[in-house]
Amino acid sequence: MGKPETIIEKIWNKHVVHQEAGKPDLLYIDQHLVHEVTSPQAFEGLRIANRKVRRPDLTYATMDHNVPTKDRHVIKDEISKKQMETLKKNCEDFGIKLADMFHPDQGIVHVIGPQLGLTQPGKTIVCGDSHTSTHGAFGALAFGIGTSEVEHVLATQTIWQEKPKTLNVKVEGNLGPGVTAKDLILAIIGKFGVRFGTGYVMEFTGEAIRKLSMEGRMTICNMSIEGGARAGLISPDQTTVDYLEGREYVPSGKEFEKVATEWLDLATDDGAEYDETVIIHADEIEPQVTWGTNPGMCVPIGGSTPIIADVDHKEDVKRALEYMGLAENQPITSIEIDHVFIGSCTNSRLSDLQKAASIIQGRKVKDGVKAIVVPGSFSVKLQAEKIGLDHVFTEAGFEWRESGCSMCLGMNDDIVPPGGRCASTSNRNFEGRQGNGARTHLVSPEMAAAAAIEGHFVDVRQFAGVPN
C-alpha cells in the first residue's frame, strides 16, 4: 500500500498528460459538455485557426440557458434564436451530438449528464458553466471553464490546470426532519463565506453526506462554486453505483461490475490528508433563507436580517439590505414574496419536485403570487407527469413548464420584474440575477412551496406531511 490518497489526488494523477516544474499540469478531459451561451466564440476560434474538434465522441451538447419554457416554438428574442441556431450548426459542422430543444434528452446540462450516465466516478468533466461542479456528486472531478478554455478543450481534449489544494468539508451528525441538502449547503456557505473554497477542490464527507440520495448530493456539489471552489465532490459508494446502473452511457453486464469496483476504489483512503478541513454539525442546521445579494448572506428561518452595527463589512450589508428592500433585524418570516421559482440545476430533479409537491398537495398558491415549476429536463418532466405531479402543481395554481434554466438567470422570458421578490430554489441571489431590480431569496424546494402557499416565508417543518 502506498501513501493514503484523497479521491482528488487519485483522479488528478490519473489524468496528467504532461508535467513540468513551475507550470500547471496538462490534464486530459474525459467528458466535455457544451451549451449555447458559452460556446459560439469557441467554435468560431476553431474555424479561424482551421482546427477540428479532437474528440467529438467525448463531447455532448444541449440547449438550456435560452430555451423558452412556455412554447418551444415561440422565441421572441431574435438574438437568442440565433445563438441556438449557431449551436446546431456548430454541432453539425464539427460532428458533435446535440440534444436540441425538441430532443427527448434535452435538459439543463447538469441534469442530463447524470441522467444519461455521461457523468461517472473518476472522470474529468468540464463545461463552460460554473455549476459544472454538480457532477462532483458522483466522485468526478468536474469544474466550470471560460470560453477560451472551451475552445482549448475542443481542440486538444486537455486543459492546463494548477493542482488545486484539497479541502475536507466534514459534515458531522444528521440532518433533522424537513431539513434538506439545500439547507445544508446554504448553511455551509453561510458559516464559512463565499470564498473559503477559492483555490481548493472541496470534498464533502461525513455521515450526513453518506445518507443523502444522489439528487441531494448533486444539490450540495452544485453550490461548491458559491463557496468559491471550482469543484466539489463526494467519494462514490453503493448509492452512486446503484444510481448509475442501467443508464444509457454506462456499461452493462460484466463490464458494469468491473467499472463499479473501480469506482468504489476511487473513494478517499482512510488516513488521507487534506490541506484544510472545516467541520459543520448537521444536527444544528435549520431550514435556511438568504436575505442578501450573495449566497453567504443567509440565516435560519427563525432568524432575522442582520443589525448593521453588529457585523463586519458594514457597507456590504447595508448595500445588500437596501437592494433587497429589507430593514435591519427584520424577521425572515415577515418577508412577503410575489414570485416562486422551483427549478434550476440545483433543485429541479424528480425528488425535488416530489418534495415540493408533497407540501403543495391539496393547497392553493396565495393570491398575488406567481409560481412556476420548471423541470430540469424533458425526461424529469415526463417522469413527473407519469406520477401526476403536474396536476398537483397546476391545481394549486403553479404553472407547469418545459425544461430549461429559466428563471434562475432569466435569459429567456422567465424573469422577475424590477422590485419583485422571489422565493427561488436556484443558486444565486446576486443583484439583478433573476431580472433587473429583482430580489431573490434562495431556499429549498419545500421552503419555496410553503412560501408559495403562505405568501411569505414560513418554517416548512410546521406544515403537515413534511417529507423526511
Added chain:
Amino acid sequence: MEAIKEHKGLVLPLDRSNIDTDQIIPKQFLKRIERTGFGQYLFYNWRFDDDGNPQEDFALNQPQYQKSSILIAGENFGCGSSREHAPWALDDYGFKVIIAPSFADIFYNNALKNGIILIKMEEEQLNKWMLKAEESSFVLSVDLKNQQITDDTGNVIDFEIPEYHKEKLMNGWDDIALTLLQEDKITAYENLTSVN
C-alpha cells in the same frame, strides 16, 4: 492574445467586495455570438437606470474616471458565473489591469487568457490607493517584468505573480498552439487509457 509588458493608466476605484460576473456583464448581453463589443455593457445595471440613462453616482459615469484603464476593487473579484464575457467586457472597455485582494478562480483564468493583468495586493496598500483614487485623478504604472507598481509620487510597490502567468502575458502566447506541442503525449495518453 496581445502581449502586455507594462501599463500606465488612470485608476477607477470600486470599493465593493464580491463583485460577481453578473454585475460585470448582466445576462441579457450574453446572447451575442461574437467576442467583441461587450464594453458598452460593462457594469450595465450599475451604470444605467431602467430607462438606460447613466447613473451619476456610479464612478464609471463620473468625468474624472473617463478613460480609466486600471480597476481597483474589493476581495473575491469576479465570483459567480464562468462567463468569459466578463473579461471581454472589461478588456473591450479598456481595462488592462485589475488590482484586488483576491480573485475568483474561474475569472482569474479567463482574464489571463485575454491579456488582462490581475494583481493580488494586500488590503492595507490597496485601501491607500482606493482612497487616493476616490479623492482625485490617480495614475499608476505597472511594470510586469519587474513586478512593480509605481504611483504618481514615485513610490514603488512590489507585487507577486506566478512566473508562468507573467511569461504568458508578456509573450501573448496562444495556449492551444502551446498545447499542440505536446500532441504526441496526448495521443500516447489516449492509447494507454481506455479513452479511445
